[in-house]
Amino acid sequence: MHVLNQSRGPRDRFYAAQAGASPGGHGEGRTCCGQRHRRGGAGRGALAEPAVLAALLSDPGHGYDLRKTIGEMTDAAIDVDQGGLYRVLQRLEAEGYVVSTWVEGDSGPRRREYELTPHANDLARDWITHLRERERLAGLLAELLETSVGHARPDDDRHGDLKHA
């Protein structure tokens, strides 16, 4: 599952401390594209905001549940980090695309309900245009690479690296 921001599931408190993660040292996970796109970075472009928008459009609610909503909507293809999620919501509110209100729940911790403003429709349309363009460009580049690389398939030269034949 693509983790846009966070994803370590439940067990927030001291998870890292118990698991022995090095704070500041960083591991060296290698995701793809030759070591790149390791931890932070803009490897895949902005996806959290449109995902949040889509979730709020189809099913308004509070932040914590938004993750689940997004996960379901995208068939688990997109998972937004908790931290990033609230940052997106704060930004959207500061810009007038959502409004939030504290809910007086009689149980559980305090929570906010987020609602989209009419402006959000404009933003969503902007995002649609933008995402379609990104889709097009990614596909275009993929095709170009496929055309040029095409000769050797991943399992075809696992032993000869292009110049041994």
Added chain:
Amino acid sequence: MHVLNQSRGPRDRFYAAQAGASPGGHGEGRTCCGQRHRRGGAGRGALAEPAVLAALLSDPGHGYDLRKTIGEMTDAAIDVDQGGLYRVLQRLEAEGYVVSTWVEGDSGPRRREYELTPHANDLARDWITHLRERERLAGLLAELLETSVGHARPDDDRHGDLKHA
């Protein structure tokens, strides 16, 4: 044309000074998605590197010409900034995907020729996978947004902003 990095065409020297750009002050270009994706940022994800890879795969040469190659290959949809271009090339060389050699040209400024190493094929295949996934996710989100927003089309309320009517 999508400007990945730079694009102000010829006229490098003092272009900004003459045009009166504020160094450090920054303007506030608004590209799309409600003010965001203004100047730097990771708005569209990494595209410069795969573009350079595709260009080098189909037509090796020196950096300066690579821009033109990329522009032609992508039908002007992608334009890589000069600065970013060389940074990509340096990175690829540091990682062993390209090798460069100074060319003793009898005219013009010194230049480097860049060649891909056999390793570059693996990287290209990684990028293909990655780009296809990005294509898929962008399309998925676009569809979700379209479904939820669908009711009002951009030109349907160009005069009524949803709440003034």
Added chain:
DNA sequence: TAACATATATGTATCTTGCATATAGACAGG
């Protein structure tokens, strides 16, 4: 010699991400 095109390269700000951490209420088990 000034202006311009070619060519390579660095400085810097900004944006978005991903991981880690900080609070805090409610609830279950020992």
Added chain:
DNA sequence: CCTGTCTATATGCAAGATACATATATGTTA
């Protein structure tokens, strides 16, 4: 009662990628 876990919101921080501006150096042309 204390500990641990789940729900819920939020900030700190480093890294990666982009875009704009600037710094060079060489050759060509006016």
